[in-house]
Structure formats: structure tokens, C-alpha cells
Amino acid sequence: MPGTALLIAAAPVGKARMVDAASVLPVLAAVSPAVLAGTATASVVELADPLDPQTVLTRLRAAALAPGPLTVYLVGQLHLDRRQRLQHVALARTTAATVRYTGFPWHWIAQELRLRPPGSTTVIADLHADTDSWQQLAQRPLDVGPGVALYGRIAPAPGRRAVAAPSYMKALATVLRSGHRPPLPDLHQHVAAQTVEEGGADNMLLSTGPAVAPFPGGGPGATRNGTPEPATRQAPVPAQQQAPASVAPPSTAPRTDGADPHAAITKAVEEGRHGEAAAMAAAWEQEALRTYGPSSPEVVHWMEVRGHLAIFAKDPGRSCEIWLAVVSARITAGQAPDAPDVEAAADLAHHQWEQVRDPDTVRELGPALVALRRRVPGRQRGTVNLVQQRLVQFHMQVG
Structure with missing residues (x-):
């Protein structure tokens, strides 16, 4: 290769x-x-x-x-x-x-x-x-x-x-x-x-x-x-990077016999089976939700995996939506808006939104991204204005 x-x-x-x-x-x-x-x-x-x-x-x-x-x-x-x-x-x-x-x-x-x-x-x-x-x-x-x-x-x-x-x-x-x-x-x-x-x-x-x-x-x-x-x-290793140690593989995901599920997901991505990879990650997220509760590090981890998988699948609209949810989950869990992981998720949401070419999707996600950037401006100056300027190009005003 x-x-x-x-x-x-x-x-x-x-x-x-x-x-x-x-x-x-x-x-x-x-x-x-x-x-x-x-x-x-x-x-x-x-x-x-x-x-x-x-x-x-x-x-x-x-x-x-x-x-x-x-x-x-x-x-x-x-x-x-x-x-x-x-x-x-x-x-x-x-x-x-x-x-x-x-x-x-x-x-x-x-x-x-x-x-x-x-x-x-x-x-x-x-x-x-x-x-x-x-x-x-x-x-x-x-x-x-x-x-x-x-x-x-x-x-x-x-x-x-x-x-x-x-x-x-x-x-x-x-x-x-x-x-x-x-x-x-x-x-x-x-x-x-x-x-x-x-x-x-x-x-x-x-x-x-x-x-x-x-x-x-x-x-x-x-x-x-x-x-x-x-x-x-x-x-x-940060806790959110670890697989849930006590979670049995959900029935919708292939059994891994105790092996880390990330390997199966990675293999699916490498073989172009993006839908299957996303389904496996979603199943693990649901199991983590039932086991650890909303906004837990385990749930946030699997949300982030799905966000990356959407990038691999070249679906920026879906990826932006997921990273917006990741920011919300991290802040709900008590992390500060300027925490490194929160800012990184916000930057990914913004970057993926800028890759979206479908006008309806741009306009649909734009207001949520403006609200996000007002709360999590990140390290680059003027991020709120950048979102608003692009929305104007798509004939949409956000106050």
C-alpha cells in the first residue's frame, strides 16, 4: 500500500x-x-x-x-x-x-x-x-x-x-x-x-x-x-479514547470476542464499507448510553468516532451535525467552552460545515453553528463573522 x-x-x-x-x-x-x-x-x-x-x-x-x-x-x-x-x-x-x-x-x-x-x-x-x-x-x-x-x-x-x-x-x-x-x-x-x-x-x-x-x-x-x-x-490514555471495558458487543455489531471494536470499524473503513462502520459505531454508542448514561466519556468517545467516520465517508453535513452534538455533550458534562477538546470539536464542526456544498444543508446547520461559535469561538479570531458571511452568500441572515 x-x-x-x-x-x-x-x-x-x-x-x-x-x-x-x-x-x-x-x-x-x-x-x-x-x-x-x-x-x-x-x-x-x-x-x-x-x-x-x-x-x-x-x-x-x-x-x-x-x-x-x-x-x-x-x-x-x-x-x-x-x-x-x-x-x-x-x-x-x-x-x-x-x-x-x-x-x-x-x-x-x-x-x-x-x-x-x-x-x-x-x-x-x-x-x-x-x-x-x-x-x-x-x-x-x-x-x-x-x-x-x-x-x-x-x-x-x-x-x-x-x-x-x-x-x-x-x-x-x-x-x-x-x-x-x-x-x-x-x-x-x-x-x-x-x-x-x-x-x-x-x-x-x-x-x-x-x-x-x-x-x-x-x-x-x-x-x-x-x-x-x-x-x-x-x-x-484519556478515558474517552478507551473502549468501554465491560460492554458486550451489541447485537447489531459483529461480535469481537473481547477484541477492541475499533479494529473492526477501521477494517470496514479501509474496505469502503462506510455504512457498516457507522452502524457499528452507533451500536456501541447506544450500548455506552445504556451503560454509562448521557454525556459520559464513553458516549462522547463513540460520538466522536461517528464524526470521524462521516469525514471518511465524505459526508460533511452529517459530520458537522455530529460534532455540534459532541460540543453540546462535552459542555453538558461540565467542560469549559475553552477546554481543548471542546474547541477541537467546535473547529471540526465549523470545518466540516465549510465543506458542505448543498445549499439547504448549509442553511439548515448555519444557525446552530453561529450559536456554537458565540459560545465556543475557538482560537481563530472572528469565527462568528465567518459563519455569518457564508450564510449571506446563501441568502440567509442570522442575527
Whole structure:
């Protein structure tokens, strides 16, 4: 099956720049697509110094929907949102004061990759972290979700006004230019040792292999200079990402004999049986509703699965409707309108609505989306106006 390689090099312009991220792209571009992806044939998508987090999200989502193996190469710098204390990848317009609106939230990466088959996805990162981010990472390592491998390094911010080079990624690309892609743990160990020798003694190394079981508790955490951190630094899997442990498969869904139902759903999607996949997820949602009650994490999880399945099935109207319901369920459960999962669901609802081309569906969902954006504006400024402007194009006014 063809693979996909997504190359993202992002850094602010001006004084906030800590790393010359885009300088690595010519080196990566010299590597054959097949080697970048680790498959016989592959496609490569390149994103250099993106301005808008929605642009990055769109490219990442498209890559995540690809059926074959996916490798994401990410070069850039991390900044901490001062309000919510969340890690963000800085983009071209990011400053310390605007990171919440102009940076790409790290947790969106796990959000987009979580429905991919375990073991099919790898993220390779070469990052520099500002002081606040570095301090938080010492206690809370980066997580890309279960079933996804993460390799790379995080370096502290360089000296004042200095701009560092992405030396880890350049060394890795140099190896790959030989036309051979060694097993990633071996490749990481070789490149990390070389980077440390070249002055990266303070690097925080990332080496998290793919999970074996569908939804285990996280793999090894970050390492500093190749030394594993204590087991307490392993990242737990959020409750809403776990299958209901005590739920027997509903009669409308195929029996899984104790196996995780996500595997059967994923197989149905890969084979183009979107209606069957949606029916299985809906059946599990109903069982979770009977077992755990409305707005429970288990119910919300299956709602989100159905929202993603509608995206896979290219039904943006249905997907928008589901994500609107997810936002409502999360807020009903007590989550704040600016909670990361609430904002992510609102952004998905908005994005899917913008993909709808049927005028009646646009007008039908528009008022609910306006009401949602007034309550959950998200990180992009002016989202209410964006919805209203599109509704005007469809000859509809919403006060």
C-alpha cells in the first residue's frame, strides 16, 4: 500500500524565531519519497513556514486519512500558552502573546492521528522549546497518542537572538539520502548520538515506540541524553479514547470476542464499507448510553468516532451535525467552552460545515453553528463573522 510523508517546517518570522526550520527542507527533499515514507511507493506533502493553524490542521487531517503508512517529519519550536499551559508549535505569525491563536496546538496531532491503525504512523520531530515549554516538558513529556511512534529530540532555546539549526533532522535526512531507511529505533539512536556529540548535551530525546495493543496506557516516555525517564512519566490514555471495558458487543455489531471494536470499524473503513462502520459505531454508542448514561466519556468517545467516520465517508453535513452534538455533550458534562477538546470539536464542526456544498444543508446547520461559535469561538479570531458571511452568500441572515 502506498505511504505518505508529511514534511512540516515551521518557525516565527522576526525576533521570536529560535530555529531555521525551513533550512532542512532541501535536505529532506533530496530523499526519495519511498524512503521518506518507508514504503515501495509514496507521496510527499511539504508545508514550509505556514501562517495559519487551520492550514496545518487541514494538511495533517488529509494525511491522516490516507490508508497507508504515514510518517510526519516536524521541525520547529514549542511555546507554552500562558492561559491554558498547553504546548503549541509556533507558526510564522506566532509571538509569546499570541501563541494561543497563532500557534498549532500539540494535542491536535494526537487528535488527528488517533483513529489510524496502531503501528501505521510515525512522528519524527526536531524541536526547540522556549523556557516555559522546556520546564513543563521536564514533568510532562510530549504525547502523540496510542499506537503512534514518536522519535526525535527537543533542545532548549538557544542564546538571546541566536537562531539554531535543526541538526537532528539534517543528520537524519543525510542518512536517508543513502537510499536506505534503517529500522527507526536504530536510526534514531544513531542520529541522537551524533547530535549529542555535536553539542546537544542538554537535548531531551524522544523515543516512544508504537503500541502493540489497540489502546494500552502509553509507551516509554521521553529520554534525556538516551537515558530513559522514570515510568511515572508515561502519558496515560484519556478515558474517552478507551473502549468501554465491560460492554458486550451489541447485537447489531459483529461480535469481537473481547477484541477492541475499533479494529473492526477501521477494517470496514479501509474496505469502503462506510455504512457498516457507522452502524457499528452507533451500536456501541447506544450500548455506552445504556451503560454509562448521557454525556459520559464513553458516549462522547463513540460520538466522536461517528464524526470521524462521516469525514471518511465524505459526508460533511452529517459530520458537522455530529460534532455540534459532541460540543453540546462535552459542555453538558461540565467542560469549559475553552477546554481543548471542546474547541477541537467546535473547529471540526465549523470545518466540516465549510465543506458542505448543498445549499439547504448549509442553511439548515448555519444557525446552530453561529450559536456554537458565540459560545465556543475557538482560537481563530472572528469565527462568528465567518459563519455569518457564508450564510449571506446563501441568502440567509442570522442575527
